């Protein structure tokens with residue numbers, strides 16, 4: 520895999536060329552170690568499958584791509600599955616989070632449940648702004664069907680309960696399967712941006728996806744886009760304070776609960792849910808990245824989890840096509856800035872950049888940076904305030 524690090528000079532040269540797509544989509548993969556996050560990312564970027572990867576790298580990669588005839592700069596953040604305290608930081612950066620587990624590892628599935636729980640909890644507990652977070656559950660290593668311990672139905676059921684899309688895929692087989700996954704993610708982010716702009720989108724119909732090449736899949740799933748896609752997704756999303764929100768069926772009743780007592784997931788999952796909520800929380804003990812320029816947001820608002828009506832559950836790779844329909848979860852995310860992501864305007868021909876680790880301390884504020892990302896994302900958040908949350912795990916965050 521080619522690895523290039525951006526340099527100031529290359530940034531400048533690219534600023535003048537302006538050849539990167541203006542639309543950007545930030546995708547972060549989270550999940551337990553060894554589930555294949557890095558392998559999926561590398562497959563998407565290079566079309567190659569790797570057997571060895573530095574598990575301690577947390578990097579952001581970016582790749583110009585074309586999805587539905589529209590250019591987009593896809594930025595993908597790899598995480599290393601061992602430092603879950605950084606989840607709030609990932610969520611602030613990302614437009615979409617791919618919660619990944621391995622179909623061969625029970626504990627990775629439980630960790631994925633814990634991520635789902637905590638992400639929803641987190642979204643309920645902070646002030647919500649214009650951007651929305653697309654959440655997708657991914658069962659990886661589909662090529663290891665013989666070693667499967669997590670039934671596909673389990674993933675589907677959890678995805679339905681959490682109102683998120685679900686994919687089974689593999690990094691070890693055809694490139695198109697992984698490409699489909701990322702392209703679908705881009706589409707869902709675009710849809711959320713449309714929603715943020717108060718553009719009415721028709722309901723996505725329940726879909727049956729077969730393992731067709733990308734071109735066929737894209738034809739089968741035409742993207743409903745506005746007549747003009749915002750040239751600057753970050754700034755465009757900031758204008759969506761009036762975006763239409765609605766609660767998915769379970770939100771606020773059972774799904775978001777992080778306590779075993781209130782979890783009402785189906786009986787077949789009670790044990791797993793119980794173990795997941797008892798498992799180390801991805802957010803426990805978390806502190807918020809903090810920089811010098813403080814942007815704070817209120818934690819007092821009501822939960823605003825929104826959902827697109829129906830998006831198919833997909834399976835890429837081996838196995839039979841899925842016909843199960845599930846809504847896709849989109850959670851409004853904070854517009855708190857991060858200081859790590861390159862932007863189209865400061866990106867270079869580099870495909871990979873070492874992600875500067877955000878400053879983390881025990882203070883309560885989230886901060887802006889001087890990056891272009893911050894400038895965009897914090898445009899409407901500079902005066903918002905973050906206050907300690909009543910939600911237990913967030914109290915940990917804010918203490």
Ligand SMILES: Nc1nc2c(ncn2[C@@H]2O[C@H](COP(=O)(O)OP(=O)(O)OP(=O)(O)O)[C@@H](O)[C@H]2O)c(=O)[nH]1
Pocket residue numbers: 550551552553554555556557558559569570571572573574575598599600601659660661662663688689690691692
């Ligand atoms: N058979 C198979 N192996 C995979 C697949 N994806 C990843 N692997 C292997 O699983 C191991 C772990 O993959 P990684 O991509 O490093 O997993 P990770 O989730 O990034 O792990 P951390 O970086 O430790 O968080 C490696 O040996 C990969 O080659 C897959 O789809 N199928």
